[in-house]
Every structure is written in structure tokens, then in C-alpha cells.
Amino acid sequence: MAKTTNLIEVKNLRRTFGDGVQTQALRDxxxxxxxxxxxAIMGPSGSGKSTLMHILGLLDRASGGEYKFEGxxxxxxxxxxxxxxxxxxxxxxxxxxxxxxxxxxxxxxxxPLIYSxxxxxxxARAKKVLExxxxxxxxNYFTNQISGGERQRVAIARALVNNASVIFADEPTGxxxxxxxxxxxxxxxxxxxxxxxxILVTHETYTAECAQRIIQMKDGEIISDEKVxxxxxxxxxxxxx
Amino acid sequence: xxxxxLQSFTTSINALWSNKVxxxxxxxxxxxGVGSVIVIMSIGAGAQxxxxxxxxxxxxxxxxxxxGHSEEEGFASVMSGFxxxxxxxxxxxxxxxxxxxxxxxxxxxxxxxxxSVKWRSESYNTSLTGTTASYLEVESxxxxxxxxxxxxxxxxxxxxxxxxNDVKDELFGQSDAVGQRIKISNYTFEVIxxxxxxxxxxxxxxxxxxxxxxxxxxxxxGINHIGLIRAKIDSEENFEKAIADIKIALxxxxxxxxxxxxxxxxxxxxSAQALGLLTMITDALKYFLTAMAALSLLxxxxxxxxxxxxxxxxxxxxxxxxxxxxxxxxxILGQFLMEAVFIxxxxxxxxxxxxxxxxxxxxxxxxxxxxxxAFLILPSSILFALIVSIGIGLFxxxxxxxxxxxxxxxxxxxxx
Numbered sequence: 001m002a003k004t005t006n007l008i009e010v011k012n013l014r015r016t017f018g019d020g021v022q023t024q025a026l027r028d029x030x031x032x033x034x035x036x037x038x039x040a041i042m043g044p045s046g047s048g049k050s051t052l053m054h055i056l057g058l059l060d061r062a063s064g065g066e067y068k069f070e071g072x073x074x075x076x077x078x079x080x081x082x083x084x085x086x087x088x089x090x091x092x093x094x095x096x097x098x099x100x101x102x103x104x105x106x107x108x109x110x111x112p113l114i115y116s117x118x119x120x121x122x123x124a125r126a127k128k129v130l131e132x133x134x135x136x137x138x139x140n141y142f143t144n145q146i147s148g149g150e151r152q153r154v155a156i157a158r159a160l161v162n163n164a165s166v167i168f169a170d171e172p173t174g175x176x177x178x179x180x181x182x183x184x185x186x187x188x189x190x191x192x193x194x195x196x197x198x199i200l201v202t203h204e205t206y207t208a209e210c211a212q213r214i215i216q217m218k219d220g221e222i223i224s225d226e227k228v229x230x231x232x233x234x235x236x237x238x239x240x241x
Numbered sequence: 242x243x244x245x246x247l248q249s250f251t252t253s254i255n256a257l258w259s260n261k262v263x264x265x266x267x268x269x270x271x272x273x274g275v276g277s278v279i280v281i282m283s284i285g286a287g288a289q290x291x292x293x294x295x296x297x298x299x300x301x302x303x304x305x306x307x308x309g310h311s312e313e314e315g316f317a318s319v320m321s322g323f324x325x326x327x328x329x330x331x332x333x334x335x336x337x338x339x340x341x342x343x344x345x346x347x348x349x350x351x352x353x354x355x356x357s358v359k360w361r362s363e364s365y366n367t368s369l370t371g372t373t374a375s376y377l378e379v380e381s382x383x384x385x386x387x388x389x390x391x392x393x394x395x396x397x398x399x400x401x402x403x404x405x406n407d408v409k410d411e412l413f414g415q416s417d418a419v420g421q422r423i424k425i426s427n428y429t430f431e432v433i434x435x436x437x438x439x440x441x442x443x444x445x446x447x448x449x450x451x452x453x454x455x456x457x458x459x460x461x462x463g464i465n466h467i468g469l470i471r472a473k474i475d476s477e478e479n480f481e482k483a484i485a486d487i488k489i490a491l492x493x494x495x496x497x498x499x500x501x502x503x504x505x506x507x508x509x510x511x512s513a514q515a516l517g518l519l520t521m522i523t524d525a526l527k528y529f530l531t532a533m534a535a536l537s538l539l540x541x542x543x544x545x546x547x548x549x550x551x552x553x554x555x556x557x558x559x560x561x562x563x564x565x566x567x568x569x570x571x572x573i574l575g576q577f578l579m580e581a582v583f584i585x586x587x588x589x590x591x592x593x594x595x596x597x598x599x600x601x602x603x604x605x606x607x608x609x610x611x612x613x614x615a616f617l618i619l620p621s622s623i624l625f626a627l628i629v630s631i632g633i634g635l636f637x638x639x640x641x642x643x644x645x646x647x648x649x650x651x652x653x654x655x656x657x
Binding site for chain 2: 054057059060079080083084086087088092094098100102103111112114115116119158162
């Protein structure tokens with residue numbers, strides 16, 4: 001049987017916080033994500049879903065266990081190597097958008113390219129992705145001059161500008177009204193159909209149901225990992241675990 | 242590489258521009274520090290130039306003999322505050338008449354003191370200079386009215402006086418002084434001449450003096466030694482030979498057998514040596530003041546470190562975001578270091594411009610006051626100011642920048 005290359009593969013991932021009294025945010029988490037998957041990580045607050053996303057997004061390090069990204073063990077990589085991986089392979093969408101206020105929409109989107117090896121045609125590349133999220137008319141606006149939904153679309157464009165292999169979205173609709181939220185989810189769905197791997201952290205069921213797979217977490221552990229079949233409008237669940 | 246620097250530069254300008262007032266206030270310490278350094282270096286150079294040119298106007302072909310032994314380049318022992326009485330009037334005579342020192346044109350002896358001078362109801366305190374008839378020749382002085390005293394008057398204890406220009410103005414105003422009788426410490430003198438205005442040369446006001454025959458002055462002061470002998474030499478090229486000849490002559494006069502110089506009870510200096518010594522003193526003063534001004538640069542540097550630390554704290558989330566998007570520790574360190582250097586270099590440039598302007602105004606002011614003051618800006622001081630500015634930015638910006646670079650991306654992103 002041919003071995004499938006996983007984009008993300010974690011085994012017995014642990015994360016503890018605190019020096020004296022230690023809190024275990026993740027306990028022996030194991031799963032894998034294949035290229036092109038749309039995975040939603042759900043769970044109540046304190047379940048460890050954000051901690052998991054930060055480790056998967058190479059923003060934080062695990063206290064124990066193994067993490068392979070594109071087959072490469074990231075535990076042994078230095079801070080600067082992780083930064084390079086984040087720049088080339090990973091895109092982030094945050095709940096609070098995290099845009100630079102004093103920069104224009106265009107400059108915000110071009111920001112990751114500053115740290116990229118390929119710095120050529122930054123503005124042109126940023127314009128292209130802004131066009132794909134329907135914001136070509138807002139290029140020179142400052143971020144406080146556009147709506148919340150538009151801000152999140154700017155953040156999506158920024159995540160796409162370096163042609164990332166995986167996009168991590170942390171409660172992307174959390175600060176938006178339902179109409180804008182739906183618009184954002186449609187874009188994420190479209191990106192997934194275009195081949196982007198998407199890992200979505202959410203506590204809203206309607207956003208999670210856009211995913212092909214839902215991982216439920218509680219107290220730092222995975223309690224379920226289900227595939228969501230979306231055929232003929234019917235969600236049939238294929239329980240893996 | 243160039244693109245990365247350019248990028249950091251633009252990012253830095255944007256960051257500083259978004260906090261214009263704060264950036265300017267931060268710069269102020271550097272502006273004041275660099276400005277002070279430029280002004281002090283410029284005024285120092287101007288003052289030095291003025292003093293040295295005044296001394297040169299006295300004549301660079303002068304040799305001074307001072308009482309007491311001293312080392313070649315060091316301060317004379319007379320400067321220790323004790324009166325040294327090893328030079329006599331006869332020494333002046335012997336140097337004047339010595340045929341073995343062919344390079345000497347003329348020799349003058351000096352005694353200095355202070356006294357109160359009276360004419361009618363007018364009274365004035367001034368410097369008294371007992372000197373020889375050769376004074377005018379040695380010092381290149383000029384008579385405005387009347388005459389200087391003669392060798393006979395010098396020897397015969399004549400009660401005659403020649404007034405400096407200011408003394409004449411203070412006592413006599415517009416009226417004629419020559420032929421008048423004045424009282425100096427209860428001795429009556431006849432004014433026989435007034436010297437042309439000469440000004441202050443090397444801290445000595447040549448116009449605020451009364452010149453008396455040296456023997457008369459010694460009698461009045463109750464002394465029989467001489468404070469200083471000056472010899473005028475035919476050419477600067479003959480300095481060394483003349484100095485050697487004078488030493489031999491005085492050793493003979495003082496019955497000193499030791500020709501090594503160790504037993505000399507006098508010191509011989511050329512005006513070139515005096516110039517060297519004065520340059521050394523003024524240089525030391527200039528560099529001391531510059532060091533004091535540089536202290537304000539240190540304070541300015543600490544201010545920059547403080548503001549940069551605040552800036553790092555304020556922009557913690559931004560740093561977190563940049564790291565999330567792929568900035569590594571060096572990108573962040575470079576950006577903040579660039580900001581600090583940008584502040585100090587811009588502050589330095591403003592300080593240099595301000596310093597040049599103030600120095601120019603000072604030189605104009607000094608010229609209006611009648612000093613022959615040159616507006617001097619040393620290129621080395623500008624280079625020094627620029628290098629120091631960059632250095633301060635790098636030094637004081639490094640700690641905050643390193644702190645920013647080492648921030649944990651997730652902690653930074655979550656910072657409230």
C-alpha cells in the first residue's frame with residue numbers, strides 16, 4: 001500500500017504551561033492532515049484548540065511529542081528556521097484581524113513579502129490576491145477606513161500572498177456579523193477547492209460545518225475526529241475515532 | 242541585502258513619522274549634545290586661532306629668559322607662585338652687550354606690579370611695567386605721542402612714565418597727557434609719552450599699563466631682581482643657536498660651571514615653545530569642554546534607549562504579527578536598531594546644522610565686538626559628531642532592539 005505524504009503529522013503532542021504549578025494544555029495529541037484538507041478544530045474555551053493551532057502554525061513549541069511538517073521534524077528547528085517556514089508555507093487569519101493601522105490595505109497584504117526570499121513585484125502580487133478577495137477598489141485605504149468583513153478579507157489576502165501550503169484561521173468570523181462571516185467562510189471554501197489546506201479553529205458549528213473534517217477537543221485531548229461528507233446537501237458523518 | 246536595509250529604513254521612517262512629536266523630543270537630547278560639541282569645537286578653534294595670532298603679532302622671533310630652573314616643555318618654576326630672584330639687571334646688560342651672541346637684535350628686561358596712579362582728582366588702578374629703553378624695539382610697540390624713555394633715564398632712576406592708551410584715556414580723557422605730572426604710589430612722575438592702542442594679547446592688556454624705567458620701578462617695588470628678559474632674534478632659523486648662546490652667556494654671568502643645564506638657575510624659552518605650550522593648554526581646555534558636551538550625548542542616548550523600550554512595549558503585538566508572518570529575530574532587531582540609528586543620525590544632522598549656525602553667530606558677534614575672530618568649523622568635528630551619533634544609536638538602541646527581536650511570537654501577539 002502506497003504511503004500518503006501528510007502535510008501535518010503530530011504524535012503524542014504535549015504542551016504544559018507554568019514553572020511551578022503546571023497546567024497541561026495539550027495531552028498526547030496525535031493526528032495528521034493531508035494536503036488539500038479542510039479541518040475544523042472545535043471545542044469549548046480552555047480545551048486547548050488555540051494552543052494546538054499555535055504549535056501547528058509554528059508560533060509556539062510543544063513541550064513533548066513529535067511534529068512533522070511536510071515530513072520534516074520541526075522540533076529540532078531554530079527560531080529563524082521556523083520563521084522562514086511560517087513565511088513560505090503558512091498563512092494566518094486571526095479573529096482580531098491583526099492588521100497594521102498605519103499601513104494601507106496594499107501594504108498590509110504585501111507585509112509577508114518583506115521577509116520573503118522572493119521580494120520581487122511585491123505590490124503587483126499583493127494587488128493580485130486583493131483582487132481575488134474582491135478588494136481591488138480598496139488598495140490605498142487605511143485599515144480603519146474599511147469594514148470588519150473587508151478587514152478580514154485583507155487578512156485572507158495577506159495569508160495568501162506568499163502562496164502558503166496551509167492557512168490557519170483562528171475564529172475568523174468571531175468579530176463579524178453573520179453576513180460578513182458567511183462571506184468569509186465562502187472565500188475559505190473556495191480557497192480549499194482551489195487546493196489550499198485550511199485548518200480552522202472555531203466554536204461556531206455553522207463555520208465548522210464548512211470543513212471536511214471536524215476534530216473535537218476537550219481538556220487538551222482529542223475526543224473525536226470526524227469526516228463530514230457534504231453530498232447532495234446531506235451531512236453524513238464518518239466517524240474515524 | 243540592500244533591499245532589506247532599504248525596507249527596514251522605510252519601515253523605521255513610517256514608525257517614527259507616526260509619532261512625530263515623540264520622535265522629535267527623543268532627538269532633542271542628541272540635537273543639543275551634537276550641537277554643543279560642534280559649537281565648543283568651533284569656538285575653541287576660533288579662540289585658539291585668535292590667541293595664537295595675537296601672540297604671533299607680538300613676534301615669533303622672541304626668546305624669553307625666566308628666573309629659576311625648569312624642564313624644557315614644562316611650566317616654569319615662577320608659575321609655582323614663589324618669587325624667584327635669580328635674574329638681575331646686569332643679566333640684561335650682559336646679553337645686550339655680549340658680542341658672542343650675534344643673532345640678538347635687542348634685549349629687554351621686565352618687572353611687573355600693580356599700583357594706583359593719580360592725576361589731579363583722577364585716580365586709576367593699573368598694571369606697572371618696569372622695563373628697559375629697548376622695550377619698543379623688542380615688542381614692536383609704537384609711540385602715539387611723545388617719546389619712550391632713553392637708556393640714560395633707565396640707568397639714572399629717572400621719574401618718567403609712558404602711558405598705555407587706556408590709562409591715558411582714563412586719567413586725561415581728551416586732554417594732552419605728555420608733560421603732565423602724575424603720582425604713582427606717592428612718587429611723582431612726568432608723563433613723557435603715550436603708546437599706540439594695541440589691545441589684549443595673550444591675556445595681557447597692553448593698553449592698561451604704565452611703563453617705567455626698570456631701575457626706577459625696582460626701587461619703587463623694593464626689589465633688585467628681574468621678572469623676565471626678552472631677546473629679539475634676527476631670524477627664527479637662528480633660534481636654537483641663540484638659545485644655546487644665551488644659556489652659555491648667562492651661565493658665565495652666574496658662575497655656573499655645569500654646561501648640562503641641570504644647575505641652571507634660569508630657563509630659556511622661544512616664543513615657538515610658548516606657542517606650543519599655549520596650544521597644548523587651549524587644546525586640553527577644548528577637549529575637556531567637548532567631553533562635557535559629550536556627556537549630554539550620553540544623557541540623550543539614555544533617553545533614546547528609554548523611548549525605544551517604550552516603543553517595543555507599545556508595539557509588542559505588531560512585533561508578534563511580523564514574526565507570525567515570517568520575520569525572524571534579525572529582521573525585528575534590524576528594524577528597531579535602524580529606528581534608533583535613524584533618530585540619532587537625524588538628530589545629529591540637525592545638531593550639526595544648529596551648531597554651525599550658532600558658531601557662525603558667535604563669530605559674527607565677536608567680530609562686531611572688535612575681535613579678529615575666524616569662523617572655523619573643523620571637518621573632523623562634523624565627522625566626529627556623525628560617527629558619535631551613529632554609535633549612540635547602535636549602542637543605546639541595541640538592548641531594546643534585541644529585546645524586541647527575542648520576543649516570543651505568540652506571547653507578543655496576545656499582548657494587551
